[in-house]
Amino acid sequence: MSTPTPIAxxxxxxxxxxxxxxxxxxxxxxxxxLIVRLNHLPPYTLPGPWLVLTTLVQDWGILSxxxxxxxxxxxxxxxxxxxGGIALAFLxxxxxxxxxxxxxxxxxxxxxxxxxxxxxxxxxxxxxxxxVTCAWIVAFFPVLANTTLGLNSVDRNLKELFALYGATGGQxxxxxxxxxxxxHILGGLRIAGGLSLIGAVVAExxxxxxxxxxxxxxxxxxxxxxxxxxxxxxALLLLCAAGVVIFLTxxxxxxxxxxxxxxxxxxxxx
Amino acid sequence: MQLVSPGxxxxxxxxxxxxxxxxxxxxxxLDLSVKAGEFVSLLGxxxxxxxxxxxxxxxxxxxTSGAVxxxxxxxxxxxxxxxxxxPTLMPWANVWDNVYLPLRLQRxxxxxxxxxxxxxxxxxxxxxxxRAYPRELSGGMKMRVSLARALVTDPDILLLDEPFAALDExxxxxxxxxxxxxWRRSQRTVVFVTHSVFESVYLxxxxxxxxxxxxxxxxxxxxxxxxxxxxxFRTSADYAAHCRDVSRALAxxxxxxxx
Numbered sequence: 001m002s003t004p005t006p007i008a009x010x011x012x013x014x015x016x017x018x019x020x021x022x023x024x025x026x027x028x029x030x031x032x033x034l035i036v037r038l039n040h041l042p043p044y045t046l047p048g049p050w051l052v053l054t055t056l057v058q059d060w061g062i063l064s065x066x067x068x069x070x071x072x073x074x075x076x077x078x079x080x081x082x083x084g085g086i087a088l089a090f091l092x093x094x095x096x097x098x099x100x101x102x103x104x105x106x107x108x109x110x111x112x113x114x115x116x117x118x119x120x121x122x123x124x125x126x127x128x129x130x131x132v133t134c135a136w137i138v139a140f141f142p143v144l145a146n147t148t149l150g151l152n153s154v155d156r157n158l159k160e161l162f163a164l165y166g167a168t169g170g171q172x173x174x175x176x177x178x179x180x181x182x183x184h185i186l187g188g189l190r191i192a193g194g195l196s197l198i199g200a201v202v203a204e205x206x207x208x209x210x211x212x213x214x215x216x217x218x219x220x221x222x223x224x225x226x227x228x229x230x231x232x233x234x235a236l237l238l239l240c241a242a243g244v245v246i247f248l249t250x251x252x253x254x255x256x257x258x259x260x261x262x263x264x265x266x267x268x269x270x
Numbered sequence: 271m272q273l274v275s276p277g278x279x280x281x282x283x284x285x286x287x288x289x290x291x292x293x294x295x296x297x298x299x300l301d302l303s304v305k306a307g308e309f310v311s312l313l314g315x316x317x318x319x320x321x322x323x324x325x326x327x328x329x330x331x332x333x334t335s336g337a338v339x340x341x342x343x344x345x346x347x348x349x350x351x352x353x354x355x356x357p358t359l360m361p362w363a364n365v366w367d368n369v370y371l372p373l374r375l376q377r378x379x380x381x382x383x384x385x386x387x388x389x390x391x392x393x394x395x396x397x398x399x400x401r402a403y404p405r406e407l408s409g410g411m412k413m414r415v416s417l418a419r420a421l422v423t424d425p426d427i428l429l430l431d432e433p434f435a436a437l438d439e440x441x442x443x444x445x446x447x448x449x450x451x452x453w454r455r456s457q458r459t460v461v462f463v464t465h466s467v468f469e470s471v472y473l474x475x476x477x478x479x480x481x482x483x484x485x486x487x488x489x490x491x492x493x494x495x496x497x498x499x500x501x502x503f504r505t506s507a508d509y510a511a512h513c514r515d516v517s518r519a520l521a522x523x524x525x526x527x528x529x
Contacts, residue, residue: 157358158358158360161354166376167375175371179360261404
């Protein structure tokens with residue numbers, strides 16, 4: 001029998017964790033490049049990685065404006081989802097009547113594919129509002145569901161303690177429920193960040209065919225019509241990077257807020 | 271700050287019952303009276319309603335029938351301290367803020383009560399750990415924080431619900447002594463719920479022995495040993511004799527149910 005290797009820790013293990021994904025990426029890019037070169041694929045079928053990169057640099061002016069536009073939409077949708085989801089969860093927690101009246105419709109909104117709602121929203125709402133609404137619809141449910149879970153998992157004894165010391169509703173909310181639910185809320189926000197980007201992209205695609213968009217998704221659709229495939233890839237690369245950055249930012253936020261006391265954040269540090 | 275003069279009843283339960291929502295009677299009818307400044311234990315098998323009785327005294331539960339009278343009950347948040355079976359600390363707050371909680375909920379500003387919180391922490395020997403977070407403390411230290419929090423309001427009545435049950439024996443003995451010491455210095459009324467015969471004898475002046483559900487008082491055993499007890503009491507013949515008495519009383523209480 002061999003001695004068991006520790007699951008985490010150890011410098012070589014850390015190095016491996018960093019090197020392996022980088023090596024995978026390098027191998028993937030290399031394979032992509034070889035496939036394009038060996039098969040003499042034209043750029044309108046599959047551009048090579050180098051061409052995508054140069055397009056990204058050359059078209060940076062137009063692409064960066066689109067990136068900014070998409071990020072603004074995503075951020076607005078995310079903010080609306082965060083505020084709306086958390087507020088609604090607290091409202092549900094305070095009043096069963098509100099919860100029973102609204103919860104089924106929150107679920108309906110969640111299970112209806114947003115791509116099917118987007119064209120309708122674009123008819124009735126100004127374009128930017130419609131796009132933000134799409135981002136909000138996709139992103140708010142995980143915030144609502146996670147915050148609700150957090151509020152329901154308040155320690156029973158702590159609740160009694162607050163009751164014993166005559167805590168007001170506001171004190172119990174601020175000093176007990178909110179901190180108890182915080183890890184769950186942050187988990188919900190982390191999911192919502194990625195989803196609001198998806199919502200924004202879906203809405204832009206739906207709006208793009210109406211012809212008035214300027215976001216990255218619109219850029220992808222437009223480039224597709226023009227058979228400018230390298231730019232499609234460049235825009236896709238930016239979207240992917242934006243998603244990763246959003247996720248990392250929210251993970252960092254979560255870690256900073258919880259690092260002093262919550263188990264989920266402690267594991268990473270020690 | 272004694273609201274009740276010694277000798278008078280600090281807590282009196284008369285004909286108290288408590289029936290669960292599913293119709294099962296958890297408790298009673300229960301009659302008991304605790305004198306001001308007295309240290310008593312509620313001893314009984316698990317599920318006999320000891321914790322329920324304690325929560326009735328704290329006002330966390332209302333009796334289904336009967337009367338619960340607690341001295342100073344008009345201002346519960348000041349007159350009663352409660353220690354749960356678990357430390358029940360807020361993991362997001364450090365030790366100091368956890369102890370500060372009861373005063374903070376009374377809207378007393380940090381600056382005005384700094385000394386009281388510091389004193390409560392010093393009382394349980396945790397002054398150096400004021401800035402630590404609960405996760406950094408051992409089980410025994412967490413329980414001390416819980417004790418400090420219950421005492422920070424300087425309550426006349428201290429209610430403890432099997433507070434040391436989850437601790438190892440060495441830590442438990444130490445905390446038993448600390449608790450006796452705290453009680454002697456303040457002479458507040460203490461009701462201690464436990465399922466340990468030895469713990470109840472070591473700590474109390476009187477042991478209320480309870481029957482299985484629905485819990486009733488089947489015996490009251492007076493522990494007439496010197497209240498100035500220390501570790502030597504644990505090995506004394508006097509202690510052994512009292513433990514034997516209480517064990518027998520407990521056996522009788524559980525036997526009536528089985529019959």
